[in-house]
Amino acid sequence: MKLNKQTLAQASKQATLPTYDRTALLPGIVHLGLGAFHRAHQAVYTDTVLAEGDLRWGIVGVSLRSPDTRDALAPQDNLYTLGIRGEGEQLRIIGSIIDTLVAPESPATVLAAMSHPHCHIVSLTVTEKGYCHDPATNTLRFDHPDIAHDLAHTDAPRSAIGFIVRALEKRRDAGLPPFTVLSCDNLPSNGNTSRALVLAFAERIDTELSKWISQHGAFPNSMVDRIVPKTTDEDRTAITARLTVDDAWPVVTEPFSQWVIEDRFAGPRPAWEQAGATMVDEAEPYEHAKLRMLNGSHSSLAYLGSLAGYVTVDQAIRDDGLRGFIERMMTEEIAPTLQRPGLDDYRDELVARFRNPALKHRLQQIAMDGSQKLPQRLLGTIRARLDAGLPCERLCFAVAGWMRYLRAEDEAGRAYPISDPLADTLQAAAGITDISQRVDALLAIEAVFGNDLAMRIEFVSVVKGFLRRIEEEGVLQALGKIDAKNVHDFLSSPTKNV
Incomplete structure (x- = not known):
């Protein structure tokens, strides 16, 4: 049997399950870079917030390159197992991801999710290279192939920066407020860096858009900390054996987890502090x-x-x-x-x-x-x-x-x-x-x-x-x-x- 909403009862013998109505979740967060780290970190904090009863924060996960994560999670109703390994192992089924998209297959679908009125936060774990910048100077590389493409094809972006700017443009044109851009990558002053890159890109296509983002947008700095190894076939086999249902895409991690976020948002946000995050004025x-x-x-x-x-x-x-x-x-x-x-x-x-x-x-x-x-x-x-x-x-x-x-x-x-x-x-x-x-x-x-x-x-x-x-x-x-x-x-x- 495959892990999905029909087999959760079977999985409950070994794992903690979501306690909220997943059918009632709203798509409040779009996350770019749906890798193992996000699924072992931010998605877990959000899962806890949902369990507290605030159902506005379902996550639409976006893979910017490969369909592998979507192909594994979609048949599982986007459920997956978190294996927390220390002296023993605790299993928890995470239900906060409500949809998975593959950007190259349909950039328009991703932009629609980001420009939807329910979306208030776009978060990122795209790794350092996903920002298409010069890491020595933190400036946008306009000669980067993805950035050059996105400047020429604004309706079909490839890069995270391109998607963010185009979606913000759609929101402005529709009379919607901007979403908060929340970088969760290991960059110095990741929010400030994201802001500078987004504004630089926006300036190239529309000066007024850049001004609107600068005045109304929010790019809080954050610090994320949890060790998340790459999931192996051995991990999948071991977790499936314990659950007695087949999970194609589990993640394993350590007991320790930390998330420090500057409390500067353009609109509403989840009460992540209730899930253990630390909200601060200065994350540096x-x-x-x-x-x-x-x-x-x-x-x-x-x-x-x-x-x-x-x-x-x-x-x-x-x-x-x-x-x-x-x-x-x-x-x-x-x-x-x-x-x-x-x-x-x-x-x-x-x-x-x-x-x-x-x-x-x-x-x-x-x-x-x-x-x-x-x-x-x-x-x-x-x-x-x-x-x-x-x-x-x-x-x-x-x-x-x-x-x-x-x-x-x-x-x-x-x-x-x-x-x-x-x-x-x-x-x-x-x-x-x-x-x-x-x-x-x-x-x-x-x-x-x-x-x-x-x-x-x-x-x-x-x-x-x-x-x-x-x-x-x-x-x-x-x-x-x-x-x-x-x-x-x-x-x-x-x-x-x-």
């Missing part, structure tokens, strides 16, 4: 801490752990050398750049979450799209340290690890793919034999490093030295020596030419 302290502590450490662990041959986060963090490196990087280099209270406890909590063996969070999943992630996860912290005249050796070591990772094979010679929108450019630079020239070529990619870091000799020389050491000695041996002796002496001591 939480956002910086999460991007730099969790995401920065996650990316560092992904690149260094992959080189050492580890497959999952919990395997890598159980290596004493890697764990010590990550803990000291957070304590000595990242935390001093932040203002959020309780950072020591936050660090310890993160390490404990990384050690969760039930998630099996693959390092390669975190390593994807490094060119889009490094600017906010590592390079922003590096700039802050350099500007303050402070050392940032471990952060530089992580950048050097990424540069070595781009060779597409670990230290045992096992190959892996480089999944990145700039993969060709990155791998061409990473293939340069001379290490100094290789680093220079990578630093010259302004979309990643901007036009300033290549000029910071104190940064460039340390990255070159660490990359040379990683190539010569291996990542674990090299990082073990950072604390063993003065870094300057370590980098200037003789090594063989690489």
Whole structure:
């Protein structure tokens, strides 16, 4: 039997079920980027709000590329299982998604949902690359193929930005207020960034539209935090076995979940605080801490752990050398750049979450799209340290690890793919034999490093030295020596030419 509204009674033997009338839900939220993270995070908070009796907030999920999610969820009446894994596993059927659309199949249907009077919020989890922007400057790339297409074909957008602007235009022309644009992606000041990109696009097609959005729209910043690995066939088999009904598209996650949202909306909103979200005036302290502590450490662990041959986060963090490196990087280099209270406890909590063996969070999943992630996860912290005249050796070591990772094979010679929108450019630079020239070529990619870091000799020389050491000695041996002796002496001591 397949999971759907007819088989919920069977599933209830092992899982918590929705307690509200799903047939009465209104389509109050359109969500762009219907991936696993949204279904394990925002959709769960909204499910709780619906259970409290406010039925205005059904979610219309939109896949901007692949039909896979729609094809799996539609036969299940858009129901799916959330598996929360810690010491045991709790199962919960989520019912907040009421429809799933595939944008390339019918852009008009998506625009109709976004411009419907019931829609008050358009939220996004489209990943960093989905914003079609330059991550080093946070400016819209008008030469991006999707943006160029959307400027020429306003009735059939491809990009999230194109859909948002065209839908807002339809609302203005119909005399409707704008919806709130709620970014839930790991971008610095994600609401401010979304606003700037939307206004830049709107300005190109209609100056008055841009002014209307600026005056009446809302783009609150938010911070989302929950570890959500990619669902595997093993996960599907295990959850189906427990439910005794077939769920083609479950998601698995950890017990921890956090959502911090600036309380600045253009219209009504769900009472997400009743579901555990934190409504604030200013999200930046939480956002910086999460991007730099969790995401920065996650990316560092992904690149260094992959080189050492580890497959999952919990395997890598159980290596004493890697764990010590990550803990000291957070304590000595990242935390001093932040203002959020309780950072020591936050660090310890993160390490404990990384050690969760039930998630099996693959390092390669975190390593994807490094060119889009490094600017906010590592390079922003590096700039802050350099500007303050402070050392940032471990952060530089992580950048050097990424540069070595781009060779597409670990230290045992096992190959892996480089999944990145700039993969060709990155791998061409990473293939340069001379290490100094290789680093220079990578630093010259302004979309990643901007036009300033290549000029910071104190940064460039340390990255070159660490990359040379990683190539010569291996990542674990090299990082073990950072604390063993003065870094300057370590980098200037003789090594063989690489």
